[in-house]
């Protein structure tokens with residue numbers, strides 16, 4: 001591979017690493033992506049143009065408007081921000097001008113709410129590309145995914161004469177909390193593609209190890225819950241108050257007690273609880289962020305149904321009013337056996353790598369699963385690959401991806417796949 005692509009990917013990844021943005025607020029990131037795609041001469045659509053608004057989950061308009069101001073202050077042009085209509089993400093389309101299949105590649109672009117470590121040995125600190133935004137970090141490698149997507153776009157343009165058909169390059173916002181894919185997929189973006197490929201750095205694969213996923217990922221539903229109680233003087237008239245805090249605590253414990261399910265693994269997490277106004281006021285407000293997961297969609301639904309019932313019960317018991325809002329949703333990975341040999345043929349040829357047996361144990365969730373299901377249900381073929389890195393766990397302050405090695409491997413998977421299915425024979 002030309003060293004230029006390695007340099008280009010590493011440079012892009014490190015720029016993106018400095019400016020991490022959480023889901024639905026990736027305006028600097030979207031500008032970075034769109035600028036580079038346009039420079040390649042590609043047709044680029046941004047923001048709302050790629051989104052089905054009614055399917056958007058977990059997007060906070062206050063965070064969005066703050067983020068747009070921040071992006072403007074950091075040099076993103078006002079007319080670009082206006083053109084996004086408040087939505088992040090970008091899609092590039094590339095037509096070789098020759099008949100052939102349509103192939104879509106997907107990269108996710110958002111960060112995690114983690115504060116990057118101060119450890120001077122951590123590579124981003126050592127080399128000066130650590131997050132400039134305390135509390136935000138590319139601690140899941142989506143900066144790398146984006147850098148690979150951009151380099152693949154460049155490669156496609158440079159290799160136009162050797163390729164046929166069309167390409168769609170998707171840069172998806174808000175993967176964390178499994179929010180963004182749903183609204184993009186619902187826009188019909190991938191309904192006519194013949195091939196679709198997504199991937200992730202890390203997971204259980206070590207640096208140099210690569211694998212095709214043939215199942216796995218937990219189905220998941222994320223909830224934002226707000227509880228309204230009745231305030232009262234805690235000393236004078238506690239009987240007049242209805243505590244949103246106590247209701248939230250009771251609900252949290254009950255949620256942890258949802259029964260296990262013999263049809264598959266489950267997960268449950270109440271990750272955030274804020275409640276109360278002050279020491280001597282019966283708390284009138286509580287807010288929770290929580291999630292459930294299941295090995296199958298039915299098992300996840302079993303968990304989600306309990307959540308609704310628990311809040312309904314708590315409302316009655318504590319005389320409060322809960323509002324349960326779905327803030328994200330994803331599915332298990334739909335298998336597509338026809339694409340695995342094609343991918344493995346490409347992957348087996350990549351020097352310096354070890355092709356692992358197919359993986360189907362992914363215990364995390366990944367909303368690329370929604371794109372993949374949509375593609376398969378519309379008659380296309382879709383796959384998901386892992387390319388390893390050495391790490392101590394995703395979403396940790398010391399997450400690192402060894403970009404100079406891991407990203408070129410991903411680049412070879414995507415460009416090799418493009419040659420395989422869109423190459424002029």
Ligand SMILES: [Zn+2]
Nearest residue numbers: 140141142200
């Ligand atoms: Zn991730």
